Amino acid sequence: xxxxxxxxxxxxxxxxxxxxxATDYRGKPLTLLxxxxxxxxxxxxxMRQIELPHRVGLIQASSYRGxxxxxxxxxxxxxxxxxxxxRDVVLVDDIFDTGHTxxxxxxxxRQEEPASIRSAVLLWKEGRSEVERIPDYxxxxxxxxxxxxxxxxxxxxxxxxxxxxxxxxxxxxxxE
Numbered sequence: 001x002x003x004x005x006x007x008x009x010x011x012x013x014x015x016x017x018x019x020x021x022a023t024d025y026r027g028k029p030l031t032l033l034x035x036x037x038x039x040x041x042x043x044x045x046x047m048r049q050i051e052l053p054h055r056v057g058l059i060q061a062s063s064y065r066g067x068x069x070x071x072x073x074x075x076x077x078x079x080x081x082x083x084x085x086x087r088d089v090v091l092v093d094d095i096f097d098t099g100h101t102x103x104x105x106x107x108x109x110r111q112e113e114p115a116s117i118r119s120a121v122l123l124w125k126e127g128r129s130e131v132e133r134i135p136d137y138x139x140x141x142x143x144x145x146x147x148x149x150x151x152x153x154x155x156x157x158x159x160x161x162x163x164x165x166x167x168x169x170x171x172x173x174x175x176e
Contacts, residue, residue, distance in 0.1 A: 001148070001171055005140055007162040010122075010150055013139035014042070017120065018049020021090060021137065029087045029115070030054040035061050035105065036080075038094035041151040041159070042122045046092060057082035059091075059109070061101050074104055084112035094151045095123040096138065099131035106133065122150065123164065140164075146172075 021030075032050070034043035036058055047056055060077035091105055102119055109117055120137035127144050142164075148154050149161030154172070158165075 001165040001167060003163050003165045004142060004145070004147060005150075005164040007150075010139070010163065011045070014045045014122075015049050017137055017139055018046055018051070021046075021120065022050045022052050025050075025054070025088055025090075026052055031057055031082065031084060031087045031089050031114075033057045033059055033081075033084075033089050033091050033109065035059055035091065035093040035101070037062075037159070038151045038153065039092050039122075042094055043092045046120070055082060055087070057084070059105065061093075061105055074101060076104060076108055078108055081109075081112060084109065084114045086113070086115050088116045089114040089118070090137070091117065091119040093119065093121050095125060095147075096121045096135045097125045097128050099129045099133055102135070103131050103133050123147065123152075 032043060032047055032054060034040065034056065058080045060080065062075050089109055091109065093102065096102060106117055118136035121135045122139050124135055124138040124141045125144055126141055145166040147164050147166050148158035149164045151159050152164065153159045154167055
């Protein structure tokens with residue numbers, strides 16, 4: 001594996017993003033809505049950096065299954081959604097790749113009649129977007145590489161890494 005973003009760089013950017021979100025939502029009813037499972041570490045760290053009252057909820061979206069590196073059919077499970085009506089919602093996800101997940105989640109969350117919906121991602125993968133929507137907040141722009149760590153996985157492995165790394169071809173073959 002080749003490290004792309006060190007743990008201390010991530011901590012610094014997440015703290016900056018938390019301050020920005022706190023400034024933007026001061027005095028508003030904020031709900032952070034984490035996208036399972038990749039956002040868990042980012043969501044956990046981000047919510048501790050937002051120094052204002054806010055709620056946290058979860059939604060599940062998955063387009064990768066098993067040992068694959070290309071997205072497949074998107075599945076959304078909204079059974080864990082909290083009450084969102086008239087609240088400002090920030091969708092928190094690990095990575096913005098093609099953008100299809102973000103668009104689908106935005107449409108699903110809009111059905112709950114929130115006051116507003118924005119998005120925050122740890123990583124924005126360059127050159128992959130297939131939609132017009134872009135993340136409202138992001139920590140890092142990265143090249144078009146398959147990455148793991150800090151919540152991102154390959155075959156449900158590597159989420160625990162405190163940094164973001166690019167898998168080498170031999171890493172991919174080793175888990176098949």
